[in-house]
Amino acid sequence: MPDPVRVRFAxxxxxxxxxxxxxxxxxxxxxxxxxxxxxxxGTFVLRIEDTDRARYVPEAEADIRDxxxxxxxxxxxxxxxxxxxxxxxxxxxTDLYREHVGRLLESGHSYxxxxxxxxxxxxxxxxxxxxxxxxxxxxxxxxQMTNALTLPPDEVQRRLAAGQEHVVRLKVEPGRAVQxxxxxxxxxxxxxxxxxxxxxxxxxxxxxxxxxxxxxxxxMAITHVIRGEEWLPSVPKHLLLYEALGWTPPxxxxxxLILSPTGGKLSKRNADTMGIPVSVRDYRAxxxxxxxxxxxxxxxxxxxxxxxxxxxxxxxxxxxxxxxxGHAGAQFDLGKLQWFNAQHLRALPAAEIxxxxxxxxxxRVGPVEAGHLAAVAALMRERLTFxxxxxxxxxxxxxxxxxxxxxxxxxxxxxxxxLVRAYADRLDADAAFTEASTEAAMRDLAEAxxxxxxxxxxxxxxxxxxxxxxxxxxxxxxxVGREATLRRLRRAADTLG
RNA sequence: GCCGCGUUCGUCUAGGGGUCUAGGACGCUGGCCUUUCACGCCGGUAACACGGGUUCGAAUCCCGUACGCGGUACCA
Numbered sequence: 001m002p003d004p005v006r007v008r009f010a011x012x013x014x015x016x017x018x019x020x021x022x023x024x025x026x027x028x029x030x031x032x033x034x035x036x037x038x039x040x041x042g043t044f045v046l047r048i049e050d051t052d053r054a055r056y057v058p059e060a061e062a063d064i065r066d067x068x069x070x071x072x073x074x075x076x077x078x079x080x081x082x083x084x085x086x087x088x089x090x091x092x093x094t095d096l097y098r099e100h101v102g103r104l105l106e107s108g109h110s111y112x113x114x115x116x117x118x119x120x121x122x123x124x125x126x127x128x129x130x131x132x133x134x135x136x137x138x139x140x141x142x143x144q145m146t147n148a149l150t151l152p153p154d155e156v157q158r159r160l161a162a163g164q165e166h167v168v169r170l171k172v173e174p175g176r177a178v179q180x181x182x183x184x185x186x187x188x189x190x191x192x193x194x195x196x197x198x199x200x201x202x203x204x205x206x207x208x209x210x211x212x213x214x215x216x217x218x219x220m221a222i223t224h225v226i227r228g229e230e231w232l233p234s235v236p237k238h239l240l241l242y243e244a245l246g247w248t249p250p251x252x253x254x255x256x257l258i259l260s261p262t263g264g265k266l267s268k269r270n271a272d273t274m275g276i277p278v279s280v281r282d283y284r285a286x287x288x289x290x291x292x293x294x295x296x297x298x299x300x301x302x303x304x305x306x307x308x309x310x311x312x313x314x315x316x317x318x319x320x321x322x323x324x325x326g327h328a329g330a331q332f333d334l335g336k337l338q339w340f341n342a343q344h345l346r347a348l349p350a351a352e353i354x355x356x357x358x359x360x361x362x363x364r365v366g367p368v369e370a371g372h373l374a375a376v377a378a379l380m381r382e383r384l385t386f387x388x389x390x391x392x393x394x395x396x397x398x399x400x401x402x403x404x405x406x407x408x409x410x411x412x413x414x415x416x417x418x419l420v421r422a423y424a425d426r427l428d429a430d431a432a433f434t435e436a437s438t439e440a441a442m443r444d445l446a447e448a449x450x451x452x453x454x455x456x457x458x459x460x461x462x463x464x465x466x467x468x469x470x471x472x473x474x475x476x477x478x479x480v481g482r483e484a485t486l487r488r489l490r491r492a493a494d495t496l497g
Numbered sequence: 498g499c500c501g502c503g504u505u506c507g508u509c510u511a512g513g514g515g516u517c518u519a520g521g522a523c524g525c526u527g528g529c530c531u532u533u534c535a536c537g538c539c540g541g542u543a544a545c546a547c548g549g550g551u552u553c554g555a556a557u558c559c560c561g562u563a564c565g566c567g568g569u570a571c572c573a
Contacts, residue, residue, distance in 0.1 A: 012573045052572055117571075131498050134569050167571055185502070194500050194569090202571040209573050233501055233568040254502085257566070261508080265566080296509095299522090303510055307521050326503095326510080329566055333508050336523045346536090382536040411533090454532040461533065469534035 004041020007032050007224050009068075010213070012049045013060035016279035017067040019332075020228060020258045020266065023297045027255060028226050029073045030298070030320040037317065041223075046078030047216060050091045051206045067280035071290045072313050085220040090212045097207040100215050100245065101168050101200060109244035110200055113137075113147035114159060114166045136196035139174045168201040170210075170240065178236040183224070183253035184325045190236040198237050210234060214241040217250055226253045226322070229329075253322055256301045257329040266332055276334055287386035289356070292341040300330045310343055342385045350378035353387055360388035365397040372396075375479055379471045393470070396479055399488055400466025407468035408496065411458035417493040419449065419456050420463050424489035433482045435474040463492030 009025040011017065029044050036042025046068075050056055061079075068075065077083030087093060104110035115123070120137070123145065127135035135141060142149055147169070148156045160166070174193035182188050200211040207215075217225060232254045242249040260266045261274060271278040277286055283293055295311050303326075304311075304319040311319065345353060354373040361368055376396045384390060394400075403412075426441040427433065442460070446453045457473055464485055470476055477485050 010573095014573070049573070055572065113571095115571095120571085129498085133498055136569075165571095169571095188501075190501075196569080199571045204571075206571090208571070213573095228567095229502070230567055230573090235501095256503080259566075263565070299509070301509085303521095305511075307511085309509095309522055328503050330510090331508060333523070336509065339523055380535095383534070407533095452532075457532065467534085471534085472531095473533075 002040070003221065003223050004043070005032060005035035005224060006041060006043045006045060006220065006222050007226055008045040008047050008217070008220065008222050010047040010049050010216075010227075011060075011064050012052065012055075012209075013057055013064065014052065014055040015057055015060055016281050017060075017064045019278055019280060019283070019297070021064075022067060022071060022280050022293070023258060023300065024226065024228055024255060025068060025073055026071070026294060026297055027322070027325075030316055031224060031226060031322060032076070033317040034320055043076045043083075044074070045083065045085070045220060045222070046075045046081070046088060047220070048079060048089045048091075049209065049212065050089055051202075051209065051212055053091075053204065053206065063279075063281060067284075070280070070284055071294055090207070090216065093212070093216065094205065094207075096219065097201065097212060097215055098205075101207075101211070104170075104200070104244055105168065107244065108171065110168050110170050111148045112156060112160070112166050113142075113145065113169050113197075113199075114151075114164055115146050116165070119146065137169070138172060138196045139193075142169075142197055165203040167199045167203050169197040170200055170237065170244075172197055172237075172240060178239050180235060180239060180249070180252065182232075183226075183251055183322050184256075185254065185327055188232065188235070192236065192240070195236050195240070200241075210237050210241065214238050214245070214247075218242070218245070218247045222250050224251045224253065226255065229254045229257050253325070256326055258300060259329045259331045261332055261334070263329075263331055276332065287341075287360075287388045288337065289341055289344050289387070292337065292344040295344065296337045296340045300332070301326045301328075310340075310347075338385050345384055345387060346381045350374045350381065353377040353381055353384070353390075356387035357384075357390035360391040361394075361397070364391045364394050368397055372479075379475055379479060383471070393465075395465040395467070396476075399484065399491070400464075402466060403462055403492070403496065404467045407462050411462055411468060412496055413455065413459070415451065415455065416459035417497055419445070419451060420459050420489050421493045422449070423456060423460060424486050424493070427482065427489070428486060433478065433485075435472075435478055438477050439474045459492075460489065463496075464488045 007028045009028050011021055032042045032044040034042070048061055075081055077085065077088075079088040101110065105112070123137070123141065124135050127141065137145065172192055172195045176192040177189055178192060179187060179189035198210055199208050201207055235252065239249055258266050260270050261276065264270060266278065268278050277283050291312065294313055294316070298311060298316050298320070299309065302320070302324055305324060308319070348356070351370070351374045354370065354377040357377060358368070358373060361373065376393060377390060380390060380393055423442060423445055426445055427438060430437050430441055442456055443453065446456055458468065461470065461473055462468060464477065464480055
């Protein structure tokens with residue numbers, strides 16, 4: 001019986017959670033949930049990889065949690081959530097890393113190095129050529145550096161006793177092939193000659209990503225490592241570490257990257273110039289529904305093999321299979337995300353759309369009554385891309401402040417004022433004021449005046465809503481209400497002449 | 498430069514030797530519906546990077562080239 005499935009999302013708290021990070025989290029979440037449904041365990045762990053104190057941003061963790069919660073990705077284990085593998089902050093696991101570094105030092109799999117940053121830079125400068133612009137610290141060069149492999153043992157001891165700053169490096173022996181089976185890409189192979197003597201323990205005493213990651217994944221019984229493709233090149237380092245520590249590595253899956261709409265890296269700067277949000281917080285602020293973002297992200301680089309495109313999170317859990325993930329980077333298409341947004345939005349109950357639209361609507365027209373707002377949402381749902389688009393239909397709550405210029409030019413004729421006034425008079429006598437009665441009133445008027453229906457309905461819409469577009473005219477009138485309709489009709493007749 | 502990973506409509510993708518005159522979705526577009534705008538429905542546009550090979554047969558397998566992306570840090 002295989003070990004119960006445990007996966008982790010291990011962000012570094014260096015800034016706001018990225019769209020790419022959310023995708024990684026989502027994939028891990030789906031993998032865990034599906035395993036859980038199949039009775040194979042399925043624990044989704046959050047681990048905070050705060051080993052880079054220089055880039056540490058205190059607010060980042062809260063942002064990450066907010067983003068996950070908003071997206072509906074519930075955690076099973078992590079800081080503050082319990083689980084038997086605490087602490088979940090790497091900054092609190094330093095002793096564990098030091099202990100294992102001690103083992104690696106003893107077994108000869110790693111060594112101490114004293115080179116300063118300047119010395120490393122000097123080495124690279126000295127060794128760099130046109131054909132080899134970035135020389136590595138590895139078997140070929142370490143003999144020229146200042147480390148426990150080149151210094152006499154007593155000198156090493158003397159320096160350590162004197163408190164000289166140092167790092168611990170992984171001793172990588174060339175001449176071996178390291179390979180593994182990626183869940184998404186299949187067999188991937190590397191030569192150890194291409195792997196550098198990676199720093200494992202930094203001079204500030206903190207581990208690097210590679211060390212902490214391997215130790216924690218093992219210590220936390222992680223069975224599947226699912227992360228972005230940018231990590232693929234560091235897999236051999238990790239595999240060598242697992243081997244040196246005598247551990248069985250977890251299964252690994254490297255997700256294709258999310259690219260900018262033009263194919264490049266979806267960096268913050270890059271995205272900004274294209275008007276694309278990059279942090280989850282920005283998507284939220286822009287009015288994207290979490291269901292839509294999740295659906296869109298899931299389908300970026302993955303498909304169910306059927307023609308279904310609209311998925312809820314629960315449906316994704318059932319349909320997901322990591323083997324069906326594509327291998328190539330996927331360009332981000334904001335237009336398609338917006339389509340997903342419209343689809344998910346209109347699938348919501350009217351009352352829910354109303355509540356999601358409420359902040360934007362109230363910012364525009366002040367407090368609105370829930371029932372009325374829901375009725376407006378029900379009428380307008382098919383015309384919305386974002387919930388906040390409902391605020392554009394402010395005429396349901398207040399008289400139009402202006403009339404669409406183009407619309408007036410096109411629809412407001414010489415006889416419009418008279419017809420609108422006449423229609424107002426008829427509605428004045430219409431006590432019922434229903435969709436049927438208001439429509440009948442207009443048809444009667446059209447017939448009595450010998451005017452085309454369009455001669456009346458368009459000016460009426462302009463008068464009542466200030467625009468030329470919108471839902472059914474009579475449904476709109478009923479929602480606007482009798483008093484407001486009459487007032488607007490007469491006012492438009494006066495002001496537009 | 499080197500290493501790794503990729504490459505089907507503009508974009509997301511289906512497809513894994515014959516069923517591919519390459520399917521779906523977004524976008525764009527023609528029409529229908531509707532005396533508004535949308536929605537919906539019907540239609541159109543548009544792709545197997547290139548060159549060799551294997552095979553009776555290749556979008557699918559192999560090799561090479563080109564191009565793209567990632568990595569090449571005491572960042573993750």
